[in-house]
Amino acid sequence: MLTKRIIPCLDIKDGRTVKGTHFVNLRDAGDPVELGAIYARQGADELVFLDITATVEGRKTLIELVRKVAHTVNIPFTVGGGISTKADVSALLNAGADKISINSSAVRNPGLVDELAREFGSQCIVVAIDTRFVDGEHIVHTHGGRTPTEFRTIPWAKEVENRGAGEILLTSMDTDGTKAGFATELTARISGAANIPVIASGGAGTMDHFVDVFTTGKADAGLAASIFHFKEIEIPALKQYLVGRGVPMRTTA
């Protein structure tokens, strides 16, 4: 049976892992290659590396990091952050990334999704959607959730699917960093509207939040960062808990 996926997310700045609450107050949580390998051993189903480095020098560091991760880790991983051209994607895939994720660049130029899917295949193109509830509507945001766009979230999710995205990474800026639970209702609506997998992100604080997002929220995967980095929840225990509540999980020996 196809299982639901648990995905630790590693935010990367200048080659190091960081994670903040509401994307500020960054704290250092270690070496990304080492952390990735630990998660893979613990039974993480996939990894996501989000690069928040702005400088050109930093981008070169990222390619090196991707190469090291791919060498070390034997599960799929996605790289996102600041990707806006075919050349960026090509460099990351050649370094060993299995998928890449685009966000602001897709909002700026939706045709980029078509172009990348045609060139590299839908299976490796993830579109990340940062969403916030504003005046009674779910609105797509960019720049770490600071800038609202003209796109409503559910139609945008449908649009990126039609343009060839292989997966949607949905982050609720309303719940991100709160540890009060995923945006379950919105996740369910998007998962129901789109025929591609949806990764839910933002708000995980307890094991029951994962149960909710996989059952009520119909998510295909659940992503979290700090609760894993700071060992508030450990992946083997989380998977056992989910299995006990009837959520299909890959369990490793």
Added chain:
Amino acid sequence: MKTVIIKYNAGNVQSVMYALDRLGAGYLLTDDEAEIRSADKVIFPGVGEASTAMAYLRERGLDRVIPSLKQPVLGTCVGMQLLCRYSEEGDTECMGVFDVDVRRFPALPGFKVPHMGWNNLTDLNGPLTAGLAPDPYVYFVHSYCADVCPETVGVCHYVRPFSAMLQKDNFYAAQFHAEISGDVGQRILENFLNI
């Protein structure tokens, strides 16, 4: 031992190379017929679109070389599909090593396409899955699949049962990505190299 990874324009073979690095196995990435024929083991990977990949193989005559190989050959993902008779993807005549067709997953509520993620293997048979615990999980990403047939040596269930693994004589094939399927995938690759 000489292991060759067949080079063609079907996507990313980097993760296959890294997986062999982790096993400490040397390899050569090439599309040269003589190099391929002289290898002890041949890996035929593939990510991408079937008709484009087949066209590329035909241009280089590899569509005749590959089915005539006598050493163990492992086709993965689209590589496996191209070893079948025919693929619905791009209405493509394939190499016909395996006597089975490749069809798109039917659209069914509750089943997203592509089939993406970790799913388990059943009805295992053959040397590649020797030593694995029952019903092992491996990582899939695909929208097309081969039916279950007499050459099936591993079944996976999504919408309907399909061939996750095929074997005929010296030809082995896996629909999933062994190279990123954790310790299970690593064991499968190791088993192939040890045939």
